[in-house]
Amino acid sequence: MSASVRDRIKINLGIKHNKLDDEIDARIAAGRKELIRIGVTSTKANSKDELVTDALIDFACMRLASDEKERALWERAWDITSTALKDSSAYYEESE
Numbered sequence: 001m002s003a004s005v006r007d008r009i010k011i012n013l014g015i016k017h018n019k020l021d022d023e024i025d026a027r028i029a030a031g032r033k034e035l036i037r038i039g040v041t042s043t044k045a046n047s048k049d050e051l052v053t054d055a056l057i058d059f060a061c062m063r064l065a066s067d068e069k070e071r072a073l074w075e076r077a078w079d080i081t082s083t084a085l086k087d088s089s090a091y092y093e094e095s096e
Contacts, residue, residue, distance in 0.1 A: 005053055009060045024060060031059035039092045040085050051091075055081040 003011070006024050010016070015024075035045040035055060044052060058081050062074035085091045 005056050005060075008053070008057055009064070012057060012061050013064060020064070024064065027060035027063050028056050030063075031056040034059060035082065035085065038082060038086045041092055044085075044091045051081070051085060055085055058082075 005028055006021060009024050009028075010020075032045045035052065036042050040052070055078065058074055058078040062071055062078050065071040065074055
């Protein structure tokens with residue numbers, strides 16, 4: 001069984017407790033909304049697609065990392081991943 005998005009975020013940030021689970025879940029939800037805001041379809045943004053999952057991990061880690069340099073690296077990862085999703089025709093619907 002694969003790890004949940006929350007578990008993968010916790011692994012990436014070295015979090016070994018459950019005290020931040022609600023905050024992590026909130027960042028995952030915000031990441032989904034941000035993907036929709038930049039043009040990814042709601043269906044894709046709310047799916048278990050691995051590229052979407054990677055973007056959500058990047059977004060949450062960017063927001064939750066405690067070190068400024070680490071946050072900058074996660075921000076760069078988010079920029080790359082979210083732009084790739086936004087620019088891929090498989091993740092957005094063209095307006096008519």
